[in-house]
Amino acid sequence: MAPKLEIDRLSKVYGDHPDQALRLIGEGASPKDVFARTSQVVAVSDVSFAVDEGEIFTIMGLSGSGKSTLVRCINRIIEPSAGRIVIDDEDVLAMSRARLRELRRRKVAMVFQNFALLPHRTVLENVEFGLMIRGEDIAARRRRCDAALAQVGLSEWAARYPDNLSGGMKQRVGLARALASDPDVLLMDEPFSALDPLIRSELQLELLRLQRTIRKTIVFITHDFHEAVRLSDHLAVMREGSFVQVGSPHDIVLDPADDYVATFARDLDRSKLLTAGDVATRRIPIIAADVGPEAMREQVTRSGAPYAVLIDAAGRPSGYVSRDELGATLRRREVRSLPAATPLPDMYAALGANAPVAIVADDGTAIGAVDASDVIRRLSEPARAASASIGGVAGHSVRPS
Numbered sequence: 001m002a003p004k005l006e007i008d009r010l011s012k013v014y015g016d017h018p019d020q021a022l023r024l025i026g027e028g029a030s031p032k033d034v035f036a037r038t039s040q041v042v043a044v045s046d047v048s049f050a051v052d053e054g055e056i057f058t059i060m061g062l063s064g065s066g067k068s069t070l071v072r073c074i075n076r077i078i079e080p081s082a083g084r085i086v087i088d089d090e091d092v093l094a095m096s097r098a099r100l101r102e103l104r105r106r107k108v109a110m111v112f113q114n115f116a117l118l119p120h121r122t123v124l125e126n127v128e129f130g131l132m133i134r135g136e137d138i139a140a141r142r143r144r145c146d147a148a149l150a151q152v153g154l155s156e157w158a159a160r161y162p163d164n165l166s167g168g169m170k171q172r173v174g175l176a177r178a179l180a181s182d183p184d185v186l187l188m189d190e191p192f193s194a195l196d197p198l199i200r201s202e203l204q205l206e207l208l209r210l211q212r213t214i215r216k217t218i219v220f221i222t223h224d225f226h227e228a229v230r231l232s233d234h235l236a237v238m239r240e241g242s243f244v245q246v247g248s249p250h251d252i253v254l255d256p257a258d259d260y261v262a263t264f265a266r267d268l269d270r271s272k273l274l275t276a277g278d279v280a281t282r283r284i285p286i287i288a289a290d291v292g293p294e295a296m297r298e299q300v301t302r303s304g305a306p307y308a309v310l311i312d313a314a315g316r317p318s319g320y321v322s323r324d325e326l327g328a329t330l331r332r333r334e335v336r337s338l339p340a341a342t343p344l345p346d347m348y349a350a351l352g353a354n355a356p357v358a359i360v361a362d363d364g365t366a367i368g369a370v371d372a373s374d375v376i377r378r379l380s381e382p383a384r385a386a387s388a389s390i391g392g393v394a395g396h397s398v399r400p401s
């Protein structure tokens, strides 16, 4: 399936000679160099990405990195200097004025940081505004607006004026206004940045809840890494006009491309993102249950681990043995199994002080094992080393040879 939205080598120069500026960039100059030499601002430089239908794609970066410029190029509120923008297989830069107007009224809606509400119109009139300009009849308009206000929980506030609303409620109106036109694509430029942390967090959850039913294609801008990680299916980290890294929040937190990204990732609560598969290792050996007591003793002793997980002929966990209990009669104990996708916080209950937990792939075969000490070690180690475990190749299960 083709992506809903595709951006290909997009650049934006503020200045009179964009071609000259982009030529310098092409020769390896940085936006800073170009500014020093030509006084032109290269705000977006050769950015490419694709967003699938129904996905939240976040662009995260510090102030001035080019986020607003980039997102405004998507519906050509700002004219790009170079590159291609494709929405639903249609070339946005080739659109006529009329077609572009259609795009903005029906297919792509924006939500702004400062809410951009009309102060002398009621909540309902604000939500209705876009539909009015596109000439929709009043009954259809009302129906859509009522539905949009209900979606954001503001039905009771329809007749109020923006001044009567808190910041969080104002942004709900902004969201309702965007949803009323039933667009496919939502462009959200730091929609929650002006809000208090608690309200902000509430609205993030609200957006995620809404998204489960509305399934819009969303490009979300933020300078807050936590927000990006919380909301995104995919996320891009932007710096001085370029993308430094694009990936899932999980991959970016666990394997930041450089120190710039690592700085954002460092203080994030990593336990929320790690899964059992990320923590699983072969430190605790996994041994075929039918090798016989001699071989079992030898393998466990050689590993140095306090225990070993046993697997049956199909590769499924069937028990564990402790090094302390490798006497003449081997004691086989029951082992707990957890799917590789289990979030780390959900594992804690299964982790005993002195027993391993087997981590299994979708088909039930063991891909590794952990105990409490593995989890603690994993949470305390620096972010960069984190992708080296076998979690990255989940599905490579261990089978008896």
Ligand SMILES: Nc1ncnc2c1ncn2[C@@H]1O[C@H](COP(=O)(O)OP(=O)(O)OP(=O)(O)O)[C@@H](O)[C@H]1O
Binding pocket: 014, 041, 042, 043, 061, 062, 063, 064, 065, 066, 067, 068, 069, 070, 223
């Ligand atoms: N109209 C303009 N003319 C000249 N330079 C501009 C213009 N608009 C933005 N810039 C410059 O382009 C660069 C990118 O700005 P942009 O607003 O896209 O960044 P941003 O990532 O959205 O920042 P913020 O987080 O502060 O909103 C900055 O250096 C900014 O000063």
Ligand SMILES: [Mg+2]
Binding pocket: 067, 068, 069
């Ligand atoms: Mg901005």
